[in-house]
Amino acid sequence: MGTATDTGEDTDAHDPPVGMDFPLGRDEATWWPIVCAIGATGLYLGAGLYFLGHGEVAIIPGFVGPVVFGGGALVFLAGLFGWLYQGFVADFWTRSTDEREPGSLRGAMYLFLATDVFTFAGGFIYYFFIRAGGWPPGEIPELLTTVLVVNTALLVVSSFTLHFAHSALEKGNRRRFGFLLVTTFVLGLLFVAGQIYEYHDLIVGEGFTIASGIFGSAFYGLTGLHGLHVALGTILLGILVVRAHLGQYEPGRDTSIATVSLYWHFVDVVWVFLVAVLYVGASVTPVL
Template sequence: MANSSSYYVPAQSPWPIMGAVGLFLMAFGAGTLISHGSPGGWLLLAGILTIITMLFGWFGHVINESMSGLYSEQMDRSFRQGMSWFIFSEVMFFGAFFGALFYARVLSVPWLGGEHFHHLSTHEVLWPDFKAIWPLVTTPAGIRTEAMPWQGLPLANTLLLLSSSVTLQFAHQALEQGHRSRVKVLLGSTVLLGFLFLSLQVFEYHHAYTEMGLTLKSGIYGNTFFMLTGFHGMHVFLGSLMLSIMWLRVMKGHFNAHQHFAFLASAWYWHFVDVVWLCLFVFVYIL
């Protein structure tokens, strides 16, 4: 271990700029895919592959530094503060999306329905058949869709994520108690549950598009549904990758009862993702 009074200053790294490029390709590719079709899909795929490469490369770089004993207690505190602020930024990220959902449901829809006005309301002029109820399953263009029920796949995915938090918590406790074989099984189960969640979400999206008519063109309901669940799915994918790397590290003999912050940081992130899903399940699917 490095001296507790020292502070390791990392050298210049290509990983941050690679991550920025990957996020740009993902955002630009997703937008192009929605607007123009297949060309955007290749850009989106390139962005995803860039992010995966960046994650494995950057994690590997930090792992090598940590295993070389370059990090001090002060560096450990920096990691904890950095992860805390990162999760806080994610809270603000989803807070904005939930705010948009709140604005549409609680403010915009009643206003359009003339709830706060006694004179001729907007919808009577622009949209005579408008009904101020949520979800809006009919758009002004006449496109009709179905609302996604909370039973079935959404409920199954909720149980999967809740189970994954339980297995991850027990894996953390096993690591602190020195039961490495138990950690391998429990952490591996968490990773499998995460990827199973993603698989069921893909099936849910396919069902929504092909059988329910619920698409990104389905007005404000379709937009908010796919925006919230889609971005959450992206975070589940990222969390699953992080936990996969932690599982590989456990298999290689990394971590001990007192030094395992990378494992702990990934667990923080995963529990945060689970809490967001519970909010989604209540406000998007049930209410």
Template sequence: MSTETKEKYEKYYVPEQSPWPIVGAIGLFLLAFGGGNFIQQTTGKYGNEGSWGWLIFLVGLSIILYMMWSWWRDTVRESMGGLYSSQMDRSFRQGMLWFITSEVMFFAAFFGGLFYARTMVMPWLGGEGNNAMTHALLWPEFIPSWPMVETPAGDTTTAMGAFGLPAINTAILLTSSWTLTIAHHALIKGNRNTLINYTVITALLGVIFLCLQAYEYYEAYHHMGLTLGSGIYGSTFFMLTGFHGLHVTIGTIFLIVLSIRCASGHFKPENHFAFEAGAWYWHFVDVVWLFLFIFVYIL
């Protein structure tokens, strides 16, 4: 093959076999298994057999954090070593797009569960349509209204208001999208100081959001009687906001890593997909929160 012909072909880097996918799969399994067992214990539905669930959850979380650290470390080394080509860049972009698409489907399933409970199950329990006998046999005193603050067992709870901590957290996330956009434009223009400062600010806003959400959960459990065991309202509330909080945690870790890499001079205006991937993920998390704020807190 002539030199001219070779120059037509673009190099393509094939990474070595990696242990991190299987390590991550094990960590996710332990995370889900331990978390489910811990929830079983905290709801008090099946006794205290799940008292060891939190230990398995922590082991799974530790494995996930170790996997993320190691995988990102390897990827950064490969990128800084000049091993990647534009073909590899396109592969990363396609992979990130498909990952965010899967996350959209993930949250769509949970929002679908919320809408099903509110628009179909509640009216059925109230005797709507041909379900008068269902209403009479299962819960004659039930009046269909959302949020459902009374369980069939007679336990009552308090609905979480929208215009307190949730509204503040909404403002924080909207602000964080703005600061991250400023940082991205600064990166494109080669303004390193603005890039570093606004990326750090965005990460700090993520930490503040998580702290306020933790305080919201504390208030819900200790002063409002709103728990995972508070009927369908409590379970959907913590399921949606909890999974979103997990994604904010991942995104905040992502932003902290990006802040360190920005300070280390890893990104250039013409080569910074890792930063773009973090920005895509963070904006996605912000959009999900807007839907949560509207459909879980306001409506």
């Protein structure tokens, strides 16, 4: 027959690694993924409502879609921050390196990137489908611009700076690690700003929007999806910069650096493929 002490030890043995959950305050895994899912639902719902409010016959007020989309983005980012904070930062100083499982976390990132490949594949299949028809499908604006070249250079260079930042950390060079990590974060911000500038130039200057035929939907669908990934990656890099400033990284404590690096390199590769297939490919008219 068990004692009270035995019961307490048994309960502790089944406690989840993240401890008390928010907002219920119970020993459950975490509710933050559900918050993220609600936010992501708002993103998709807002995008759908936008078309309902901006078609030839507007069914709802035009502001509803952007408001729902913006609210979904805020909820998603809040859920992501809470999830990462609870899982990796809240009890950071009380954990030892023996408690870490970097292999499983890297494996989880590989699985996530595998699902992301199929997410992008859906958009590219749509583009290849319309590309196989008569080309061009209407008037296409000039896509091969200086902004594209600069943005591509920024993203490619950022992969190198992040790689060498991680290498510097492994060698114990904290100063070089911090400098290159901040450089990568700034390059990510510049890329996001460059894409916003490109969108502004296309929409305001050229009148080319997501409703500009089948190519408009393909262009903004693919570049917008990639832009969201870069924005998310930049937020993750910002978290790494803050944690590096707090002294939370050293050789042997670099799992989040490694996983974010995998994500960032993936985003870089997708962009190079996107430039070759979408930007350059759309500008090439087949000779019949």
